Amino acid sequence: xxxxxxxxxxxxxxxxxxxxxxxxxxxxxxxxxxxxxxxxxxxxxxxxxxxxxxxxxxxxxxxxxxxxxxxxxxxxxxxxxxxxxxxxxxxxxxxxxxxxxxxxxxxxxxxxxxxxxxxxxxxxxxxxxxxxxxxxxxxxxxxxxxxxxxxxxxxxxxxxxxxxxxxxxxxxxxxxxxxxxxxxxxxxxxxxxxxxxxxxxxxxxxxxxxxxxxxxxxxxxxxxxxxxxxxxxxxxxxxxxxxxxxxxxxxxxxxxxxxxxxxxxxxxxxxxxxxxxxxxxxxxxxxxxxxxxxxxxxxxxxxxxxxxxxx
Amino acid sequence: xxxxxxxxxxxxxxxxxxxxxxxxxxxxxxxxxxxxxxxxxxxxxxxxxxxxxxxxxxxxxxxxxxxxxxxxxxxx
Numbered sequence: 330x331x332x333x334x335x336x337x338x339x340x341x342x343x344x345x346x347x348x349x350x351x352x353x354x355x356x357x358x359x360x361x362x363x364x365x366x367x368x369x370x371x372x373x374x375x376x377x378x379x380x381x382x383x384x385x386x387x388x389x390x391x392x393x394x395x396x397x398x399x400x401x402x403x404x405x406x407x408x409x410x411x412x413x414x415x416x417x418x419x420x421x422x423x424x425x426x427x428x429x430x431x432x433x434x435x436x437x438x439x440x441x442x443x444x445x446x447x448x449x450x451x452x453x454x455x456x457x458x459x460x461x462x463x464x465x466x467x468x469x470x471x472x473x474x475x476x477x478x479x480x481x482x483x484x485x486x487x488x489x490x491x492x493x494x495x496x497x498x499x500x501x502x503x504x505x506x507x508x509x510x511x512x513x514x515x516x517x518x519x520x521x522x523x524x525x526x527x528x529x530x531x532x533x534x535x536x537x538x539x540x541x542x543x544x545x546x547x548x549x550x551x552x553x554x555x556x557x558x559x560x561x562x563x564x565x566x567x568x569x570x571x572x573x574x575x576x577x578x579x580x581x582x583x584x585x586x587x588x589x590x591x592x593x594x595x596x597x598x599x600x601x602x603x604x605x606x607x608x609x610x611x612x613x614x615x616x617x618x619x620x621x622x623x624x625x626x627x628x629x630x631x632x633x634x635x636x637x638x639x640x
Numbered sequence: 641x642x643x644x645x646x647x648x649x650x651x652x653x654x655x656x657x658x659x660x661x662x663x664x665x666x667x668x669x670x671x672x673x674x675x676x677x678x679x680x681x682x683x684x685x686x687x688x689x690x691x692x693x694x695x696x697x698x699x700x701x702x703x704x705x706x707x708x709x710x711x712x713x714x715x716x
Contacts, residue, residue, distance in 0.1 A: 432697050435704055440653075444696065447646045451693040457686040561642050 336580075343583065344489065351481050360477040360549065365590035366484030367545045370491055372570035372585050374538020377495055379568070380576035381504065382531035383511030384433060388445030390564030391452035392422050392536040394556075396543030398456070398463060401554035404471030411473060411548060415487065418544035419537045426536020430529035449564040453556040468555030475548055484545045491538060496579060498534070507531055508577070539567070573619055575628025584627035588619070643689050647674070650696040656709025665707060670695065 351359050375389050396418035403409040403417060429448065436444055456463035463469060475483075498504060506527045509517040518524050547554045566589045574585025596611035623630050651670040655662025674692060678685050705711050 432701055435700055440700075443649045444700065447649060447689075447693045447696055450642045450646050451690040454686055454689045458684060458690075 347485050351478050356477050359481050361591060361594060363477060363481040363484045363545075363549055364594075365586050366481065366488050367542050367549055368566070368570055368590040369488040369582060369586035370484070370545065371539050371542035371567045372574055372589070373488070373491060373495055373579070373582050374535045374542065375567045375571045376574060376576060376579070376582060377499070377507075377538065378531050378535035379571055380578065381499060381507040381511060382528060384528060384531065385438070385442045385568075386445040386535070386564075387442045387561075387568055388447070388449035388564050389535070389539045389567045390559050390561065391445075391449045392426060392539035393543030393546060393563060393567075394452050394554075394559035395425060396422050396540030397547035397554045397559065398469060398543075399540070400544040400547045401469035401471045401552065402463070404473060404552065405469055408472050411471075411475065411544075412483070415483070415541055415544045418540040422540025422543075423533045423537035426539075427529050427533040429536065430532025433532060434525055434528055446561065446564070449561050453559050456556045464554070466556060468553055468558075471547065471552035471554070474552045480545065480549050483548065487541055487545060491541065492579065492582075495538075499579070503527070503530070511577070569616055573616070573623075573626050575623075575626025575630075578626075578628030578632075580631050581627030581629075588615075646689055646692050646696075647671070650692045650699075653696055653699050653706055656706030658710070659706070659708040662706055662708035 350362055354362065371389065371393060375386060378389075379385050399418040399421050400411065400414040403414045404411065409417070429445075433441055433444070456468070457465055460466075499507070506517070506522045509520060509522055510524060510527055514524060543559070546558075550558060570582075570585040570589040572585075573581075573588045574583075575581035592612055592615060593608055596608050596615075599607070599611060619626075625632070647670055648667075651666040652663050653666070654670060655664070655666025670692065673695070674688050677691060678688060684691075699706060
């Protein structure tokens with residue numbers, strides 16, 4: 330009981346800080362914070378899949394691409410309200426995630442990682458083929474653009490809603506089933522868990538989250554969906570974010586999202602090495618360092634701190 | 641560069657993952673297949689990677705061991 334109270338209190342503090350932030354930061358920093366919100370949704374989704382159900386995906390950028398293109402195309406062709414396009418991206422990616430989850434049932438470990446990696450490389454090729462509908466290399470420009478503060482609000486509202494949804498899903502029967510599947514598939518099946526249903530469901534939910542992240546991502550890049558933006562780097566950023574946050578826990582995701590959302594921007598201002606290419610070096614080094622120091626991510630760090638406080 | 645990785649993985653899976661000879665056969669088969677595809681259907685040339693991905697998925701679904709791979713037997 331006391332633990333739940335302290336969790337709720339810290340959530341409240343984080344929410345309050347996030348609500349005040351846009352009124353104190355400059356416009357550029359608000360857009361950076363919005364970027365973190367976008368990654369928050371994506372990393373949260375990937376954590377449901379990789380952290381809870383144990384299926385690794387190196388291709389969630391593909392679902393972000395699908396969500397992002399949904400937003401841009403609907404806005405361009407039908408002038409759909411952007412909030413509606415987020416819901417559409419959620420629904421479409423949920424269905425596609427279920428479809429992708431079916432062949433994924435046959436794969437595990439490194440094979441699944443490589444297959445999803447192939448998915449992430451394949452999907453950005455599709456706009457090049459159907460260039461009249463999906464805009465080719467130039468991309469799709471949605472009909473409405475929104476201010477940084479609007480995106481910030483949208484991104485963190487989605488984050489809050491989806492976080493609560495994820496928490497509700499994962500604390501009960503479904504979450505228990507997913508963790509059982511992750512720890513031992515054979516033990517899970519013998520305890521009466523329908524393996525195919527839970528594994529594809531995890532894929533669907535996780536893809537839907539990535540779709541929302543993609544929709545927000547496109548809004549944050551001036552409503553512009555471009556194949557180059559959804560390359561393999563984006564998928565790897567999500568995976569790194571989930572690992573830095575701590576797999577199988579929801580409490581480190583803010584740190585993981587901030588890590589992948591802010592570090593590339595911040596490290597360009599580091600003197601000497603912080604140039605265009607030094608940025609990637611700094612990012613890679615930091616990933617190695619964080620994983621060495623915190624093998625369980627920030628969630629593991631929080632757990633250790635909690636144990637210290639109690640002792 | 642990333643695309644080559646997809647072709648390579650598709651070829652390795654086609655040949656069977658722990659079979660060196662299979663990798664050779666798979667690599668040639670995938671390469672010839674994709675080049676023929678691009679040659680005969682030039683209008684879908686930018687779909688080469690998605691096609692390699694489709695081949696990969698098809699093999700994994702129909703014959704996960706590939707052409708020359710052995711079925712893994714594990715102890716519980």
